[in-house]
Amino acid sequence: MWILLARIYLLVIATSASAEGTWKLWMMGASSPWDSVGTFPARAQCVEAMHKEAQAIEKLGLKVTEDASGGSFAATDADRDIRGQCLPDTEDLRGAKGGQR
Numbered sequence: 001m002w003i004l005l006a007r008i009y010l011l012v013i014a015t016s017a018s019a020e021g022t023w024k025l026w027m028m029g030a031s032s033p034w035d036s037v038g039t040f041p042a043r044a045q046c047v048e049a050m051h052k053e054a055q056a057i058e059k060l061g062l063k064v065t066e067d068a069s070g071g072s073f074a075a076t077d078a079d080r081d082i083r084g085q086c087l088p089d090t091e092d093l094r095g096a097k098g099g100q101r
Contacts, residue, residue, distance in 0.1 A: 023046035024036045024088075025040070025086055026087060026093045027083065030081040034094055054073040062080060063076055071087070072085045
């Protein structure tokens with residue numbers, strides 16, 4: 001009986017830990033598919049890294065629009081379209097076509 005309770009307890013702990021999970025920063029360009037460029041222990045850290053990426057891209061002359069609450073950005077100019085998105089590690093954008101989810 002105690003072994004069963006211990007296993008249930010460990011399962012509950014593992015489930016709650018994975019519910020918090022990690023976050024991935026995904027980026028894509030017009031000619032490149034979505035790719036995971038970083039993994040972070042918390043959403044806030046992912047959004048901070050995304051913001052830094054957006055700032056670096058803006059320095060290249062692209063117009064950047066950030067949605068920090070949504071954890072995403074879009075950057076465009078006449079020839080380029082770059083996007084970034086923070087998502088839980090349980091979501092994978094590699095199958096996504098075109099724009100953001």
